[in-house]
Amino acid sequence: MADRQTPQLELSGITKAYPGTLANDNVDLTVLPGEIHALLGENGAGKSTLVKIIYGVVKADAGEMRWLGDRVTVNNPSEARALGIGMVFQHFNLFETLTVAENISLGLDEPHDIKTLSGEIITISERYGLPLNPARHVHALSVAERQRVEIIRCLVQNPKLLIMDEPTSVLTPQEVDSLFGTLRQLSKEGCSILYISHKLDEIQSLCDAATVLRMGKVTARCTPARETPRSLAEMMIGSALPTCKRASRAGKSETVFSLNGLSMVSSDPHGTDLKDITLELGRGEIVAIAGVTGNGQKEFLCALNGEQATADARMIEMLGEPIGKLGPKDRRMRGMAFVPEERLGRGAVPEMSLAMNALLTGYLRNLVRRGFTRTGHIRSFARDIREAFKVKAPDIDVEAKSLSGGNLQKFIIGREIMLDPKVLVLGFPTWGVDVGAAAAIHQAIIDLAARGTAILIVSEDLDELFEICDRIAVIAEGRLSPSKSTRTTNIEEVGMWMSGAFETGGHAHAS
Amino acid sequence: MDGIDTAVAIAAGTMRAGTPLVLAALGELITEKSGVLNLGIEGMMLVGAVSGFIVTVLTGSVYLGVCAAIIAGMLMSLIFGVLTLSMMTNQVASGLALTIFGVGLSAFMGINYVGTPIAGLKPIAIPVLSDVPVIGPVLFNQDLLVYASYLLFFAIAWFLYRTRWGLILRAVGETHDAAHAIGHPVILIRYLAVMFGGAMAGLSGAYLSLVYTPQWAENMSAGRGWIALALVVFATWRPGRVLLGAYLFGGITILSLHVQALGYNVSSHLIATLPYLATIVVLVIISRDITKIKLNAPASLGRPFHPTL
Numbered sequence: 001m002a003d004r005q006t007p008q009l010e011l012s013g014i015t016k017a018y019p020g021t022l023a024n025d026n027v028d029l030t031v032l033p034g035e036i037h038a039l040l041g042e043n044g045a046g047k048s049t050l051v052k053i054i055y056g057v058v059k060a061d062a063g064e065m066r067w068l069g070d071r072v073t074v075n076n077p078s079e080a081r082a083l084g085i086g087m088v089f090q091h092f093n094l095f096e097t098l099t100v101a102e103n104i105s106l107g108l109d110e111p112h113d114i115k116t117l118s119g120e121i122i123t124i125s126e127r128y129g130l131p132l133n134p135a136r137h138v139h140a141l142s143v144a145e146r147q148r149v150e151i152i153r154c155l156v157q158n159p160k161l162l163i164m165d166e167p168t169s170v171l172t173p174q175e176v177d178s179l180f181g182t183l184r185q186l187s188k189e190g191c192s193i194l195y196i197s198h199k200l201d202e203i204q205s206l207c208d209a210a211t212v213l214r215m216g217k218v219t220a221r222c223t224p225a226r227e228t229p230r231s232l233a234e235m236m237i238g239s240a241l242p243t244c245k246r247a248s249r250a251g252k253s254e255t256v257f258s259l260n261g262l263s264m265v266s267s268d269p270h271g272t273d274l275k276d277i278t279l280e281l282g283r284g285e286i287v288a289i290a291g292v293t294g295n296g297q298k299e300f301l302c303a304l305n306g307e308q309a310t311a312d313a314r315m316i317e318m319l320g321e322p323i324g325k326l327g328p329k330d331r332r333m334r335g336m337a338f339v340p341e342e343r344l345g346r347g348a349v350p351e352m353s354l355a356m357n358a359l360l361t362g363y364l365r366n367l368v369r370r371g372f373t374r375t376g377h378i379r380s381f382a383r384d385i386r387e388a389f390k391v392k393a394p395d396i397d398v399e400a401k402s403l404s405g406g407n408l409q410k411f412i413i414g415r416e417i418m419l420d421p422k423v424l425v426l427g428f429p430t431w432g433v434d435v436g437a438a439a440a441i442h443q444a445i446i447d448l449a450a451r452g453t454a455i456l457i458v459s460e461d462l463d464e465l466f467e468i469c470d471r472i473a474v475i476a477e478g479r480l481s482p483s484k485s486t487r488t489t490n491i492e493e494v495g496m497w498m499s500g501a502f503e504t505g506g507h508a509h510a511s
Numbered sequence: 512m513d514g515i516d517t518a519v520a521i522a523a524g525t526m527r528a529g530t531p532l533v534l535a536a537l538g539e540l541i542t543e544k545s546g547v548l549n550l551g552i553e554g555m556m557l558v559g560a561v562s563g564f565i566v567t568v569l570t571g572s573v574y575l576g577v578c579a580a581i582i583a584g585m586l587m588s589l590i591f592g593v594l595t596l597s598m599m600t601n602q603v604a605s606g607l608a609l610t611i612f613g614v615g616l617s618a619f620m621g622i623n624y625v626g627t628p629i630a631g632l633k634p635i636a637i638p639v640l641s642d643v644p645v646i647g648p649v650l651f652n653q654d655l656l657v658y659a660s661y662l663l664f665f666a667i668a669w670f671l672y673r674t675r676w677g678l679i680l681r682a683v684g685e686t687h688d689a690a691h692a693i694g695h696p697v698i699l700i701r702y703l704a705v706m707f708g709g710a711m712a713g714l715s716g717a718y719l720s721l722v723y724t725p726q727w728a729e730n731m732s733a734g735r736g737w738i739a740l741a742l743v744v745f746a747t748w749r750p751g752r753v754l755l756g757a758y759l760f761g762g763i764t765i766l767s768l769h770v771q772a773l774g775y776n777v778s779s780h781l782i783a784t785l786p787y788l789a790t791i792v793v794l795v796i797i798s799r800d801i802t803k804i805k806l807n808a809p810a811s812l813g814r815p816f817h818p819t820l
Contacts (some may be wrong), residue, residue, distance in 0.1 A: 057692055077694030095682045097806045107693050108684050111675065139806075153760035269802040 006069045008033045008192040009054070009085075014048055014063035020084065023049040023427070024060070025216040031161065035391045036183060036193045038203040038224060040236055042434045043405065048090065055087045056080040056196075070115050078109050086154025090196075091164040094138045096270065100149050101134035106295035107153040119158070121442055124155050128182045139270040141449055143170040143294050151182070161192045168202060170293055170460065172497035180206050181286045198227040198435075224314035226396070235433075242439035248441060253282035256454045256457055257423045262315040262324075264303050274303060277480040279456040279473060281423065286445065286467035287483065289458040292498055296478035298341070301427045304456070305338040306331045313356050318423060337421035339413050341428045341458075343405065347412040350401035354393060357400050358382035358415055365419060389414035389444065407436025413441055417448050424448065425456045429465060442468050476500040515645070521765050522613075522649040523567040526657055527723060529761025531556075531715040532734075533660045536738035536746075536753045537667050538711020542588075543743055544671065544685035546811035547702035550606025551591055552712050553736025554613020559584040559716030562623060564727040573632050576658070577717045585706050587613060596698050599815045609737070618729045631725030632656065634697020656718050668750040680704060684809030687816045697816050701708040710737070738787060745794035748807045752798065760790040 001396065010027040015022070023046045031037045052058040054065065056074035062305045067083055070297075074080045079169040080087075094103050101118045118134040127133045130148040138146060147167060148401045153164055164183075183193055183206065197203055203210060204224045212220040212235040220235040227235075234240060274296050281287055298427055302308045303316070308315060310324035323331055328338070338348035340505055348357045359367055360377050367377050372482060382396040392412045393403055399407060409429065416424060426445070430438040447457050458475075459465055465472055466486050473483035474497035481502040484493075496502070535552050542549050563580030567573050587609065594605045632654040640651040671677040680700060683690045689698045719735075720727050738760060746752035763786040771779055798804065 056694070077692065081694070089692060093686070093692045095685045095689060096810075097685055098678070098682065105675070106690070106695070109694075137806075258645060269805050443557055 007066070008035075008068060009068075009194075010066040011054070012064055012457065013067075014050065014053060014060050014065075016046075016053060016058065016060050020049040022216045023051070027063070027213070027216070027218055029211050029218075031192050031194055032209075033160075033192055034187050034190045035209060036187050036207045037196055039194060039196045039213065039236060040198065040200075040203060040210050040232065043200055043432050044215075044434065045213040046216040046350060047213055048165060049193065051087065051165060051196060055085060075328060075445060080160075081107075081157055082104070084158070084160035085163065085164040086157060086159035086161070088147065088167055089164065090167075090169070092150055094146055094149060095432055096139040097137065097309075099135055099137055100132060100141075101137055103149055104134075104153045104156060108157065108487060111457055119486065120156055121152055121511070124152055128155065128185060129178060130182060144175045146173070147179075151362035155186075159191060161194060162186065163194045163196070165196045166198075167195075168197065168199065172498040173293055173462070174499060176202070181477035200232045200236075203232070214238055221297055222389055237435050243438060252286055255280045256283050256319055257281040257456075258317045260311060260315055260317060262303060264295075264299060264308060266299045267302075267308060268298075271299055272478045273301050275478045277475075279480060279483065281456060283454055284449050284452045285471065286449045286455045286457065286463035286469045288472040288486070289456065289475050289480070290465055290472055290494055291458075291460065291475035292405055292496065293460055295476050297427070299478070300475060301338075301341060301425065301458060304425050305336075305340070328413060331421075335422035337361070337416040337419050337477075338410075339416055339424070339425045339426040339429055341431070343408050343412060344401055348400040348408060350453070352397055354386070354391075354396040354398060354400060354403075354411060355379050355382040356395075357411070358385060361415060366454050385411055385414040385418055388418070390440065404434075406433040407435050410437055410440060410444075413444060417444060420451075423454045423456070425458075427458050429457060429459065431459075432462065438464070462494060466491070474498050474502070476502070517769075519645060521619070521769065522645075522761070523652070524765040524796075525758055525762040526653060526697070527761070528764045529649050529758040530657050530660050531718045531723065531735055532739050532742060532757035532760055533664065533741055533754060534656075534718060535712050535736060536742040536757055537750065538568055538708040538715070539739055539743045540562055540748060540750060540753055541667065541671075541680070541711075542704050542708030544656040544684045544748060544809050545680050545701045546687055546809050546814065546816075547595065547701050547705055548584075548602045548606065548727070548813040549588065549609070549705060549708055550603060550620055550740065551587065552607025552708075552739050553732055553734070554610035554616075555584045555587040555709050555712035556589050556613075556716035556719070556732045557617035557730065558613045559713030560720035560731060561621040561624070561716075561727055562713070563717035563779065564629070564720040565620065567721060568624060573630075573721055575657055576721055577714065579714075580717030580721075581710045582713070583711040584711070584716065586709070588705050588709020588712070591709075592702050595815070596701050596705070599817065602813050602815070614658050614730060616692065621727045621729065624727045625729065626726065627724050632722045646752055654722050656714070656722055658757070659714075664750060665753055671750065681809070682808060684811055687811045697818070701816075702757035712739075712816045715739070741791055742794065745791055745798060747798045748809065752794065755758060759793055760786045763789050777811050 009031040011027060014024050014027040016024040027050055027222065032389040039047050049058060053060045056076045056079055072083065101114050101121060104121060105114060121132065130152060132145060132148050132152060167179060171179060187193055194208055205296055207224050210222050210224045211218055214236065258280045259277050262274055266276040267271050271294060303310060306326055306328040312324035313324040315324040320333060323334065344350045355378050359373060360380050362381050365381060367374055367381060379396060386393060386396060389410045392407045397402060413429060424473045429441055443457060469486050471483045472486050472489060472494060474481040474494055476498060477500055479495040535556060539549065539552055559580035562583035563576040566579035567576030591605055591609050595602045618625045634652050634654050637651040657738050671708045679695050683695060683697050691697050716732065719731055724800040742753050746756050767785050771782060778811040
């Protein structure tokens with residue numbers, strides 16, 4: 001691929017400004033036919049904006065686009081599809097109440113009937129190893145199956161360029177391998193792939209070329225195979241990858257928190273029921289719950305924080321006391337703290353100031369007296385959080401939603417840590433958080449555990465979990481695998497568990 | 512034989528009493544399936560009713576009156592569309608305002624027409640079909656608008672579940688961001704759906720003032736717009752159940768008139784509440800399956816759509 005070919009896609013000088021930020025600043029990008037090209041960058045570097053411009057969802061302020069050498073303008077996704085551009089979005093654009101075939105049909109421009117389309121879907125799914133039943137409703141599909149719907153929706157149109165926005169963040173390691181197989185097959189058949197990710201190992205194993213974005217600008221172009229993860233990271237974040245320090249823990253400590261056969265029927269008809277979950281947390285221990293999103297994590301977090309009471313109070317015990325029937329406030333008063341999955345809406349009220357958001361759970365810390373709020377205490381509490389956790393915010397009166405994801409998450413986690421909980425439950429703590437903030441959050445979690453807090457982290461980022469946790473278990477279809485020490489298991493085994501391949505019960509407390 | 516004749520008369524009356532609800536609720540069904548909640552049905556019906564009446568009086572043609580009612584309903588809904596879809600105002604507040612506006616506007620327009628007599632639409636017996644015992648006189652000895660409501664029902668059910676544009680409409684109502692990202696014109700589709708809802712509400716109004724009780728009286732829709740709205744929700748956005756609910760309402764309306772005629776000593780006001788109450792209770796009971804509700808409810812209902820550009 002070293003000879004000079006006409007590029008499949010060539011962007012030059014693409015610029016797009018949003019109020020307050022320059023999402024893309026004079027970006028150039030060249031993708032050759034059949035090439036798997038990585039677009040690498042942190043959250044907020046402008047990758048998604050750039051591909052939305054290519055796909056016609058967003059309009060660029062300036063710059064031009066060439067397709068096989070000809071200048072083109074793409075005003076909407078249908079024009080992009082007519083050129084031969086397909087896109088798989090990070091947040092799937094699927095309709096839950098419709099069938100697979102109907103969903104795929106909605107992405108096509110020319111008239112067709114659902115029956116012939118279903119036949120085509122089956123042909124493509126067999127050819128590329130993407131098993132899928134066109135008659136099923138999307139709400140009944142797993143995340144990996146949903147992604148297949150998105151991919152097949154592109155493939156039925158014979159694309160010349162396939163854009164994949166962070167496709168692996170929701171897949172098990174085995175599913176990632178099979179996706180890469182499909183992508184390599186497509187590339188051999190001459191389809192170019194623009195692959196967006198911030199996962200360095202994936203890019204090294206899959207991609208022929210890479211363009212690195214930082215704060216909206218192209219900071220490097222390289223051949224990933226010739227780089228090291230360290231050098232790629234430096235191009236991406238502008239400095240070396242931060243690492244966490246932690247003291248190794250040995251031996252078993254007293255149990256402070258336990259789940260005893262926790263079962264619960266989901267309140268959402270599209271949700272997952274929890275089935276017989278048993279787990280113990282020791283003092284100062286960090287335990288990971290890995291798993292692909294949609295396997296009961298939402299219900300699990302709801303059960304833990306008390307949004308939904310359990311059938312039997314003894315299903316959840318803290319310091320020997322049954323708490324399964326208590327609401328969130330009573331659990332917090334007993335020394336539990338929670339960091340929910342959704343930062344804006346559950347972790348914080350978007351339109352309220354940081355100070356008021358500090359009060360939301362900080363009321364346990366002497367911030368309220370006889371029903372009246374104590375403004376001075378609240379403000380100093382909020383300021384303490386900002387100082388201690390290095391939250392980048394001009395002051396504590398700005399609205400929560402004006403903070404970047406990483407900074408707001410530091411504030412929320414800081415607020416819970418300041419309460420000095422006995423048990424802390426975190427849902428997806430570094431989702432959509434930049435590398436620097438994620439490292440700071442990891443360090444704060446480790447330090448808290450060192451002070452004796454039992455910590456439970458629900459996440460799908462295996463690298464993160466292996467880095468900071470003592471033990472790991474997997475949630476799959478509402479069941480919990482046995483837990484193992486992170487030192488005696490590995491990503492492959494956990495990956496197997498994530499697809500549901502484990503013995504039920506989960507009673508083992510590996511030591 | 513007298514009993515059968517009475518039953519046939521009640522059933523035929525039921526069809527007529529239910530038709531304005533069928534029309535208005537099917538229109539609102541399409542609007543809501545696209546993700547827009549228009550609370551202005553009552554207002555659109557009244558403006559449709561008075562416009563149809565005035566044009567009928569002025570031209571002497573009921574058919575021109577019906578056309579005028581449809582256009583008037585559509586224009587009313589266009590006001591709502593511009594407010595909520597282009598200017599992103601709150602749909603609930605705008606819909607309520609539309610109803611209040613429609614009530615006032617229709618009273619003002621019709622002030623000189625109260626009590627004016629017109630010849631309404633007469634029933635047309637369909638040959639052969641109307642001779643079938645019982646079913647014939649009930650279903651096939653009706654006026655043109657009742658026949659139109661049959662056709663519209665089948666057309667709407669077929670459109671929603673059998674055509675590509677119906678699929679797109681449902682998709683837009685479910686997840687407008689996804690529909691936009693795939694490249695479907697969310698705002699345009701919603702405008703069309705809102706205007707169809709307006710046209711149907713106008714037609715429903717015309718049925719009231721030109722057929723059901725051929726005269727104009729202030730506020731003559733008497734809350735039927737609100738019942739149509741409730742029908743759509745309690746029928747969990749399914750056309751068949753909308754139809755069922757509408758005829759149930761019509762049937763109880765007619766029955767309670769007969770009960771009053773029999774001279775029972777119950778307050779007529781209390782009896783008049785019966786159709787509203789019974790319809791809602793029945794629909795709530797048959798449609799309480801939460802999974803089915805989630806599968807049929809348009810998930811984006813009432814949420815404004817801001818495209819990222």
